[in-house]
Every structure is written in structure tokens, then in C-alpha cells.
Amino acid sequence: MYQPMLFVHWKQVRAGLIPFILGAFALPLLMVQGLGVTPGAETTSLEAYRIMNDFQVWLPLFPLLAGATGITLALSSWNWDHQMKHVYALSLPVARWEYSMLKMGAGAFLAMLPVAALWLGAHVAVASIELPQGLHAYPNQLALRFGLATLISYAFLFAMAAGTIRTTIWIVSGVIGFIIVGNLANELLADYYEFFQRTNMVLAVFEWLAQTPGPIEVFTGNWSLIDV
Amino acid sequence: MSRLTRLGTALAVAACSAAMVPGLQAQESAEALIARIDSLTPLYEVARVEAEVATARAEEARRERFRIELDTLQVGPLTIVTLPGQALQAAEIFGRVWEDEYAPFVNRSHALEEATFTFQWSVDPVMIPMQGRHYRSEQKAWRTRGDLEDLIRKSIGRAIADDFQGTQMHDFSGATLRTPVSYDWIYRRLATTASKIARACLAAEPGACWSALGIDLGPEDFLEWYLPEELPGLVERTWRSWRREEAPMFDACVHEGVTEQCEVLLARTATDRYWSMSLTPLRRDERITMIWVALDMGGEAAWDRLVEDPEMTLGDALRYASGATTGELEAAWTAEVLAHRPDTQAGLLTTKWTALFWILLCGALAMRSTRWRLG
Numbered sequence: 001m002y003q004p005m006l007f008v009h010w011k012q013v014r015a016g017l018i019p020f021i022l023g024a025f026a027l028p029l030l031m032v033q034g035l036g037v038t039p040g041a042e043t044t045s046l047e048a049y050r051i052m053n054d055f056q057v058w059l060p061l062f063p064l065l066a067g068a069t070g071i072t073l074a075l076s077s078w079n080w081d082h083q084m085k086h087v088y089a090l091s092l093p094v095a096r097w098e099y100s101m102l103k104m105g106a107g108a109f110l111a112m113l114p115v116a117a118l119w120l121g122a123h124v125a126v127a128s129i130e131l132p133q134g135l136h137a138y139p140n141q142l143a144l145r146f147g148l149a150t151l152i153s154y155a156f157l158f159a160m161a162a163g164t165i166r167t168t169i170w171i172v173s174g175v176i177g178f179i180i181v182g183n184l185a186n187e188l189l190a191d192y193y194e195f196f197q198r199t200n201m202v203l204a205v206f207e208w209l210a211q212t213p214g215p216i217e218v219f220t221g222n223w224s225l226i227d228v
Numbered sequence: 229m230s231r232l233t234r235l236g237t238a239l240a241v242a243a244c245s246a247a248m249v250p251g252l253q254a255q256e257s258a259e260a261l262i263a264r265i266d267s268l269t270p271l272y273e274v275a276r277v278e279a280e281v282a283t284a285r286a287e288e289a290r291r292e293r294f295r296i297e298l299d300t301l302q303v304g305p306l307t308i309v310t311l312p313g314q315a316l317q318a319a320e321i322f323g324r325v326w327e328d329e330y331a332p333f334v335n336r337s338h339a340l341e342e343a344t345f346t347f348q349w350s351v352d353p354v355m356i357p358m359q360g361r362h363y364r365s366e367q368k369a370w371r372t373r374g375d376l377e378d379l380i381r382k383s384i385g386r387a388i389a390d391d392f393q394g395t396q397m398h399d400f401s402g403a404t405l406r407t408p409v410s411y412d413w414i415y416r417r418l419a420t421t422a423s424k425i426a427r428a429c430l431a432a433e434p435g436a437c438w439s440a441l442g443i444d445l446g447p448e449d450f451l452e453w454y455l456p457e458e459l460p461g462l463v464e465r466t467w468r469s470w471r472r473e474e475a476p477m478f479d480a481c482v483h484e485g486v487t488e489q490c491e492v493l494l495a496r497t498a499t500d501r502y503w504s505m506s507l508t509p510l511r512r513d514e515r516i517t518m519i520w521v522a523l524d525m526g527g528e529a530a531w532d533r534l535v536e537d538p539e540m541t542l543g544d545a546l547r548y549a550s551g552a553t554t555g556e557l558e559a560a561w562t563a564e565v566l567a568h569r570p571d572t573q574a575g576l577l578t579t580k581w582t583a584l585f586w587i588l589l590c591g592a593l594a595m596r597s598t599r600w601r602l603g
Contacts, residue, residue: 049422049461097595104591134419134430141573148583155590162594197351198370215586218579227572228419 001094006106013076013110020069024118024146027065028125028139028225031058035129048132051226062223066146069114070153077107078161104158111150119143122225135226142225148218156215178202296354304331305340306384309356310347318347321373322365325380329407330388333523333530339390345383349376363387381407391535396542399505400442401519402512409513411568418565422461423509425453432566438558441515442508444543447498450507451491459490466497466506518546521561525550 035051081089089099122139131137160168182202189196210220299315301308303322310318322345334340346356348366356366363383367376385406392398418430421440428436439445445452454462460482467478474493481490498504505512523530526549534549543554550557 048420052416052420100595101591104594133427136572138573141576144576144580148580151587152583155587159590159594194369198372200370212575212578213582213585215582218583221575221579222572224572228416228570 001092002102002105005102006109008080009077009103009106009110012080013073016072016076017069017110017113020065020072020114021117023065024069024114025121027058027061028118028122028142029128031055031225032125032129048135051132051135055224055226059223062142062146063149063219065114066149067153067219069111070150070155071157073107073111073150074154074157074161077103077158100162104155107154107158108151111154112147115143115147115150118146125225131226134228136228137226139225142223145218145221145223152215152218178205296356298356305334305337306345307343308345308347309358309362311350311354311356314347314349317349321377322347322380325377325384329381330384330531333527334388335529335532337388337391337531339388339393340384343387343390345380345387347380361387361390378407388531391531395535395538395540395545397519397534397545399501400515400542402505402516404512405516405519407520409517411517411565412570414514414517414565415568415570417514418510421509422458423453424455424458426509429510429562430566432562434555435558437510437562437565438543438554440509441518441561442505442510442542443518443546444541444554447504447507448495450494450498453507453509456487456490457485459487459494460485462507463490463493466503467493468503517564518557518561521564522546522550522552522557525552525557525560 035054092099094102119139122137122142126137126139160171179202182205183200186196186199186201208214209216211217297312298309299312301310301315301319303319304326306322306326308318308322342361344358344360344362346358346362346364346366348354348356349369349371351369353366353368356364358364363386365376365380365383367379382404385404389398389401389403389405392401392403418426423440425436425440429440439452450462463478463481467474474496477489477493480486481493494507498507508515519534523534526533530549530551534545536548537545540548546557547554552560
């Protein structure tokens, strides 16, 4: 049952996924283009300065690519179910939970394709330059982070897309409502309680989400392929 | 119309009249004008006195409007002015910063004795009127205690560095002795500074870090610090664009890589008291950490020794304060920095498990969807 599910998902998503696979492979190579020193030449820390400086503009592209890959996979995984009004799924001799698990597993496997491409691209990129003294390459760690970020965004969107549109609207409205009402409530409560004078609830929640053990913490970590 | 305005108008009219009268007639009119201006002098004096009285009254009214009760307290050598309700808090926070970071090596500081610090941590801080040398540690209530402690560290650091006045330490430290920035950051700077001596320092070569910090070497020795190919980058970072006459040399150095031109420009920068410090491979934060290392090694009264003799060179002052040799000081500083190589992938293991948890949770929620349920 898993293989047909994987095949169907691949057929559904391949046109959208191939650009991400190519992008994941190319991004590390683009990052190091023109950097580093010629192998065999004396390494100068001028290059180290330049590498650290020039890298900064590229770094946000990694989490963006991971997020976009995960979203594409998640939306495409339920796409044909929604289009066919779930007739195909209901005709299968499997329970709903089992069907969802197989579907999620198929998407997670496909998510590994851009991750593998990035891992390969990162290794090729660091092999193509000689790093100055004091700098080190982290291709494995970057690929791991990319993989986790892709899977997280995939899992979130997968869970949302698995539900009804009403559920999705509830979740999105809840987040927007919390931002608006939370800020207003904070202002009001600050007049009565010192705690709210010192704490912005909305900001605190978003900080928690972006820090351990928050779900988007993986996006806010260090995405450097090359660092000290 | 006030008297002053009237006087001004009269003078303006008189001046215009004088300008319009030509030749000899003007000569006669000028004498008449002088006589007229002289006749106005008593009137001007009356107006000036009245204006001064009015200004004084307005200033008094302003002071009255902003008059607030204040408490003054003493924490070690620090004199702190704060609002009455915040004295205990001020004493506790200032006391902690002082005891932890300065008390171990400062016996006496003339600069601190003359300085006053303000303290406020309120929702709506008021203006504490101060005169003389003072340092403000005031912040809104929603900022954290850590922020406030940093602010106090900066204030004390700026205040105590006044003891450096007249010594070489003044320029070396950038006139502040705040708590060192993170050693992780210093390691990062050391690893990415475009200088051959910084590279040697990173490799822990003896004498390299001492030299890279600009101790016992002046900005005029910049060729000791940089390779020829590193000079254009240095010029790009240190050249001041207002020196327009140097623009052709700048272009030749930076864009065409003519190192002779770079050397000329850098030699000029080296003669500038302020900008010359930017030629040193390691900058203010790194230099301040060396002072801290010396103070830590020197222990009690190390500060007093550091500022004792304004005639001492940087190296001598650091050695005297620490009671250590150049090699020992440098080794201690280098060991501290190298031990702080940042773990750039710290937390990735935790992130892995956290991410796995959220992925499984989302998977479980997806399985629990009600879409297929009937009714």
C-alpha cells in the first residue's frame, strides 16, 4: 500500500518538487562562488572575513527553501483527495489513521530528496574551496537542519490540510485573533498588573515558539555552511 | 511690541538709512547715527536687565514644575541618586554589579569619587535633574533586570575609565572599561580579521596576540600586522571619505591594488590620534579584555597600579597592574579566547528531538481528522 501511495504522491508533486531539488543542490554552490582561496596558495584571513561577510545574504534562503518545500509537499499530498472528494481513499480497505500515516510517510520520504540534494551540494561546495585557517565547514549539520525544517513545515501543513477548511479557518483566525486581541488585552491589563507592564504576551508566545522547545526553533538556528 | 524689538527695529532702520546715503553726506549722517545709537544705549541696558529677569523667572518656574524628591545613597565608592521608592533596589543592583565585577581589584578611583549615577526602573521615568559629571542608568519598567545591569556596567565602565585621562590607556581602551563582550564574539573576530598577525594569534604564536592588540607597537608599524594584499581592504575600512584630495590614491590602492599608494594612505592615517586606532588588527573590545585579564591576574588594587603612573607605556602598565610578564599575560588572554571558540552547532541535538516531537504530534493530529466521520 505504501509504494502506490508514494508513486501517486510523486506523480502529483514531481513538477513542483524538481525545482526545489535543483535549488537545494545549487544553493550551497552559489554561496561559495568566488570565495575561498585557490588550493595550494597561502590562506589569508582576508578570505575568512570576506566569506563570513558575503555569506550573510544567502543564509535566509535556506529556511525559506525548507519551508517552501515542506508546504509544497503537504498541500500536494492531500490535493487529489480533495479533488476526488475522497472517493479513492474511501474505496481503500484501510482505516483513516492508517491512510494518513502512509500518506505522511510518503511525503516525508519525498522530502528527503531535496535534503539529499542539499547535502550533496554542500559537500561539493566545501570541497571546491580551501577554507582559511579558523573557519570550518558544516555540510552535514546544515543538511540535518534543512531536513528538520522541511519536515516540520511539511507536518504542520499536512495536519492542517488533513482537516476540513473550517478547521484551517479556525486555526488561522485563532492566530490572527490572538495577535490582535492579545496586544489589546496586554495594554489593558498593564494598567492593573505590573506583570503585564513588563511582559508582552504576544511577543512572549512568539519567542517561545522560536526557542527550544518551540516548533519553529529549527528555523531560527545557525544555518551557516561555513563558520568558525 | 517689546522694548528690545523696538530697539532692534530702530537700529535696523538707522543702518538701512546709513547704507542708502552716498558720499560726503554719508560721512555727516554717520556721525549723527553714532550719536543716536549712543543715546539709545541706556534704553538697551534697561531692556537687557528686564530680559534677564524674565529669563530667570521662567527658569525658576520650570525648576519648580519639575521639582522631585530624590534619595542619594552610597554603594562602595559609587554615589547614586534615585527616587525615594527605588533606593533599596538601586543599592541591591548597583551593589551586585560593583561587588562582582569591580570591587575585587579597585581600591580607589578618583573618577568614581567625582561621579554621580542616577537610577530609575519605572513605567514612566521622570527627568532627574543632575549637574556635574553624571551617568544615567534609567530604563522603562518592561526592560529586564539583565538590561539594567548591562546599563549599570556601561555607566560604571565609562565613569571609571576617566582615571585613564592623560595615560595611553585612554585611547587604548576607547575611554571605557565595560564588562568584556562575549569571548565567543572575540574569537569570531579574531578568526575573521584580515591580518597576518591575527592569523598568527589564532595559531597561538608567541608575541602575535600582544602585537595584534597594538601593545608596544604603534599604528605606524602597520606593516608588521598586514600582508601587502591585505592593505587595500584595510584602506577601504579606514579611509575617511572627506579627505577628497586623497581620492585618486584611494582608487589606485583599492581598485587597482597599488600597495605603495595604500602604504602612503595608511601612514597618514597612522599620524591621526583618533583614526590611527582603527589600524590595529584587534579593536577596542579585544583590548578591553586584555585590561580585564591584567586586572584579574593582578587581583587586589590592580586598578590602582594600572593608573598609578600616567607616564607608563601600555605594556608597562599592564605588566605592573597584573604583576605578570608579557608572556604570561598574553598566554592568559590567548587561552581565554581560544577556549571560547563558539560551538556554532550548539543545540542541534535538542532541536532534533524537539522537531521530532512536533512532527509526530502533527502526524497524530492529521490521523485524528474528522473528515471521514459520518453524522
